[in-house]
Amino acid sequence: DTGVSQNPRHKITKRGQNVTFRCDPISEHNRLYWYRQTLGQGPEFLTYFQNEAQLEKSRLLSDRFSAERPKGSFSTLEIQRTEQGDSAMYLCASSLAGPYNEQFFGPGTRLTVL
Amino acid sequence: RKEVEQDPGPFNVPEGATVAFNCTYSNSASQSFFWYRQDCRKEPKLLMSVYSSGNEDGRFTAQLNRASQYISLLIRDSKLSDSATYLCVVNGRRSGNTPLVFGKGTRLSVIA
Numbered sequence: 001d002t003g004v005s006q007n008p009r010h011k012i013t014k015r016g017q018n019v020t021f022r023c024d025p026i027s028e029h030n031r032l033y034w035y036r037q038t039l040g041q042g043p044e045f046l047t048y049f050q051n052e053a054q055l056e057k058s059r060l061l062s063d064r065f066s067a068e069r070p071k072g073s074f075s076t077l078e079i080q081r082t083e084q085g086d087s088a089m090y091l092c093a094s095s096l097a098g099p100y101n102e103q104f105f106g107p108g109t110r111l112t113v114l
Numbered sequence: 115r116k117e118v119e120q121d122p123g124p125f126n127v128p129e130g131a132t133v134a135f136n137c138t139y140s141n142s143a144s145q146s147f148f149w150y151r152q153d154c155r156k157e158p159k160l161l162m163s164v165y166s167s168g169n170e171d172g173r174f175t176a177q178l179n180r181a182s183q184y185i186s187l188l189i190r191d192s193k194l195s196d197s198a199t200y201l202c203v204v205n206g207r208r209s210g211n212t213p214l215v216f217g218k219g220t221r222l223s224v225i226a
Binding site: 040101106 | 118145146148155156157158159160163201203205213214215216217218219
């Protein structure tokens with residue numbers, strides 16, 4: 001399977017704990033995006049990378065969130081001191097830099113904060 | 115005004131029916147437009163990119179009206195497997211390589 005992959009698929013944690021998610025994009029894609037989706041809403045943009053450079057961060061991304069893409073391939077999203085409001089599906093997408101920006105999504109990581 | 119607005123539905127239609135969804139967007143500088151399909155508890159999957167005045171892919175037709183800032187999706191001969199949430203998506207900037215802005219989605223149920 002050469003699509004976007006994400007791990008873990010599900011994560012249950014207690015409030016205050018740190019969690020880290022991983023995304024492996026489609027291999028030839030140089031752009032990687034993180035989104036968050038809650039029930040009844042469309043995905044909301046968090047941050048994106050072109051190669052290893054983080055080019056934009058949403059105001060949704062509080063100081064407790066950090067993302068990296070150290071070698072321009074896979075990316076990690078860390079949430080420190082999780083809160084119940086962080087419970088959501090975290091989606092990763094990748095694309096080729098170009099005029100149309102067609103993004104392809106991974107299966108997501110569903111986070112539940114107790 | 116929200117950046118991308120859709121009627122949430124649900125649209126309940128019988129098999130074989132034709133159904134149309136509309137979506138409006140607020141940023142006149144937007145350049146790229148898409149319809150994604152999302153099944154329950156799954157990731158969004160790209161259904162169609164919408165180019166210039168629109169395009170067709172089998173039973174699906176997408177139209178773009180830049181002057182009125184709306185996008186439509188027409189599904190002909192609905193199948194049970196078309197039941198899903200359809201997300202209207204806009205690239206919010208003049209440059210193509212930027213994050214997407216999603217509507218909340220329109221839920222479709224195709225009934226036997």
